[in-house]
Structure formats: structure tokens, C-alpha cells
Amino acid sequence: MAMNEPQQISVQELIAQKSNRGLLAFTEKLIPKILFLIASVSVLTTIGIVFTLIFETVTFFTEVNILSFLTGTEWYPFANSTPAYGILPLVVGTLKITGIAILVAVPIGIATAIFLSEYASDRVRRFIKPILEVLAGVPTIVYGFFALTFVTPILRSIYPDIAIFNALSPGIVVGIMIIPMIASLSEDAMSSVPNAMRDGAYALGATKLEVAVKIVLPAALSGIVASTVLAISRAIGETMIVAVAAGSTPGFNWDVTGSIQTMTAYIVQVTTGDAGYGTTIYYSIYAVGFTLFLFTLAMNMLAQFISKRFREEY
């Protein structure tokens, strides 16, 4: 009797386990399917973005000629009698900001990357990198405030012809915003160049500068170019800095001292205004948004292509 009792319990346990196992097997089958559905959300988001933009842009093009949209040099959507929807002024505005930003950010960003990767000691690097991360984490509305209330007055005191709203000040500040991005991605690319290559150059008597410029920079070039292209994409899509400091006067010229408007700033102008749902102006933000989306998508894909295609494997 005393011997049988434990056996009975273990049988019961086995039965309990077996029924439990059925539930377990069910969960095991169900969980991957649920997780698959969750993972599909990111794909659905992309589909949502693309369809939203295409759908509303098509509606816009039933009211505005697509050719005059793509080639028109006048953007006056708020004109009562003859509104003009030519996107080129907005594109030019975006290019001005992007161009100035790149002129500021590329030299400073790459110089920072060279300093951190080739010259700085471990201690200096550990001190500077978190600060650059903070710089990258500053909200763009704060940068916009900084551009309008600090950079613009300084520029105007140097060169009084600059308007309160201009391309120069937000361009410079967008450049400051993307410095950390270029610096940290370029530094990653430079750090992954193997030390054996540096040592080879040192053994031939090269200075640190020669190693950095003639060995490390060429070897890390694909990563540096990719980081720059990504930064261009960020500058194109930057919204709040230009909405605050660049003004709202789209113009088809290359003047950087006067008020301009970018694609992103136009979307902000319309959505903060009182253009009603279903008007041509309402649909125009989708056409502009779609153009913006295509620009940034092209840049992101270019960056991926460069870092994949031209990567030097060591």
C-alpha cells in the first residue's frame, strides 16, 4: 500500500501534465502568429503612409494640373483669384536650407569624427561622446527657438540687410542639429578601420595627420558618404526649425537673406491655419508631403546602397 500511493500520484501528475501540454502546444503555435501580426504593423504603417499620400495627391491632381505642379515656378495657394501651385519654389527653399546645413555640418562633423577616432584619448572620447548625444537629443522646436532668438539677431548685427525670417539662420542651425549624426556615424566607420593599416603607415614614418587623411579617410569613405546622405535626408525633412525661423514666402531664387518657405514649413502653415477639409489647399499638403517623402526615401535608399555597395571589408 505504502509503495502504491506515490505511484498513483505520479500518474495523476502525468495526466495533469498531459492536459497542460495540450495548452502549452496551443500557446506555442499561437504566439508566433500573434507576434507575426505585431511585426506586420510596421509594414502596415508604410503602406498606410504611401496610400494616404498617393490617394489624397491623386485627388489634388484632379483639381490642379500635374505638369504645372511639377514645373511651375510660382506657389501662391492662398491667392483668391488665381491660385498657383508650382512646387519648385518650395523645393528650392528646401534645397537652400539643406545646402547651408551641409556646408556647416560636413566639415565640422568629419573633423569631429577624425579628432575623436584618431587623436582623442579614451578619456576625452568618453567625455565628448555623451555631450554630442545630448546635442542630438535636443528637440527641434528648441533649435527653432535658438535660431530665431539668437542666431538671427547675431547675423543681422553683422549684416543688417538680412530679414527677420531668412534661410541663413535656420540653415546654420539645421547644420548644427545634424553635426552629431555625421560625427558619430563617420566615427563608427573610421573606428572600424583595422589598426594594422594604421600601423603599416606609421612604420613607414607617416604622421598622425597623414594616417588620418591618406589611410583612414579613404578606407572609411563609404561610411562617411552614407552618413552625409542620411544627414541630407534629415535636413530635407526638418520641420520645426524652418517653420519657426525661415518665414513663409516661397520664392524661385537663390537668395538666402530673405524669407523663404520649405516643403515642410508649408505643411505646418496650412495645418496651423484654417484651410477647411476638402479644399484644394487641404489636398495640396499631401502633394507636397508626397514630394517630400520621395526626396527623403531616395536619400535613405542611396545611403543604404552606398554603405552596402562600397563597403571595404577587412
Added chain:
Amino acid sequence: MKYVNHEEVAAKTKTRLTKNTLLKGVFAAATGFGLIVLAILLYRIVTQGSDYLSFEFFTSFASRIPENSGIKAAILGSVYLMLVVAPVSMFLGVGTAIYLEEYAKRNRFTNFIKVNISNLAGVPSVVFGLLGLTIFVRYFDLGISILAAGLTMSLLILPIIIVASQEAIRAVPNELREASFAMGATRWQTILRVVLPASIPGILTGSILALSRAIGETAPLVVIGIPTILMFTPDGIMSTFTALPMQIFDWTKRPQVEFHDVAAAGIIVLMGLLIIMNSIAVFIRNKYQKRY
């Protein structure tokens, strides 16, 4: 016969070394530029905004008079927004990361999801605003509510959380999984009781950093069309609301210079929130992250 002209070599070496020192200074100056700009930015904002930063600033609503303006509605709106964004984005982000790291087969569709996520990370935030306006505000008819804005923000930071969680999960060594399998655990039991506990510090760190991005993000809120002057606090997720960066944007746009100082006070509060969130993230990373 002399093979090496020592004088010429010495002269050349000297110029090469001078160049090296000179350029080192240039590179260091460029690095310093970023730090100096950050210092100026913080100094300017603190000196401009500190006058308006008082207890009343937190307890009063926005106003037409600068002295009476406050961020009561804005800061509560931002908190409510995070209460929607945090669970939604972490549920979706961590779920996607588990799927990609633990379940997904190496096939075309998995690859497609990965490429899609990296492209989604590059979409400008203002375009996410258009998505939110069309899908959540209009199509699902959520209106200009905390829920609509929260869902939009969740999708915006989803790629950041996915990538951070993927890295955290990948850092869990396979020996731990195999030990769990050897004890008879199923795949899901292993994930739930071995992989997730080991990777939670990394996931939390990444998520808090992503949330700190969301709390300062303005463009999607502008596009969705949330109001700036509200005389009430939100009472639920379907309530209309305003948020801190939105309020700062509104004050910055005003022509009166006094409102710029009020905006600076708002920025101090926003940056304070960001510093707290980042410190928590760094604390978790340093305290709980194990190296295997």
C-alpha cells in the same frame, strides 16, 4: 656618395609635423564647436526663461498676458500623451523585435520587414503627422484626441524601439537559451522566462530614449491640429489636449518679445524632463546591464 640629404629630410619632416599639430588644433576646435554651441544654447535659455519660471507657471493655463501664462494644460497633456505612447509603442516594438530575433525565418518577407523598418526610421516626422491626420483623426474618427496623437507618435518611434530591442535580445547569449531548452522548456517559455528578463534593461533603456524623442516632437502634433490655448486639463484619452512642445511653438511664433521669454521657461521645463528621462535610461544601462 650621399644617398640621403639629411637637411632636406629634416626640413620636410618639420613641415609635416607642424602641419600635423596645426590640423590637430583645427580638428579639436571643430569638436569644441559642438560643445560650445550646446553651452550657449543652454545658457541663453536659462537666462531668458528663469524669470518666468515660478510655481504659478506650472499651475496656470495659457494666457494672452505673458505674466499669467502657464503650462498646466500643456504638461498634463504631454503626460497623458506618454501614457498612451509608452504601452502602445513598447508592445508593438518589443513584439516585433521578438518575432524578428526569435521566430522569423530567413526569407524574403523577413528581409522586407527589416528594410521597411530602416526606411520607416528615415521618414520625416511631419509625414507621420499626415498619416495620423488622415488615418486616425479622420478615417477612424478619433478626432483631435490624445489617442489619435498617441497612436501617431507610437508609430513614429516604433523603429527606434524595434532596433534597440533587437540589439538587447541579440546580446543574450545562445547558451542561456540552450540551457533552458535542455531543461525541457518550450520556445515561448524560454523567451518569457530567460530571454526577456536578460534583455529587459537594454529594452527599457532604448524605450526611454525613444520616449524622450516623442515628448519633444512637435511636427506631428502641429499637423494633426491640436490646439494651443486650452483652459481645461484632459479627462481621458478621447479628450482634446495640448502638449508642451506645441505650447512652446505657439509662444515662439508670437511677435511680442515677452512671449519668447515665456517660451524659454517652457523649454527649461521640457529640457528638464528630457534630462530626467535620459538620466533614468543611463542609470538603468549602467546598473542592470549584464555583460555576458
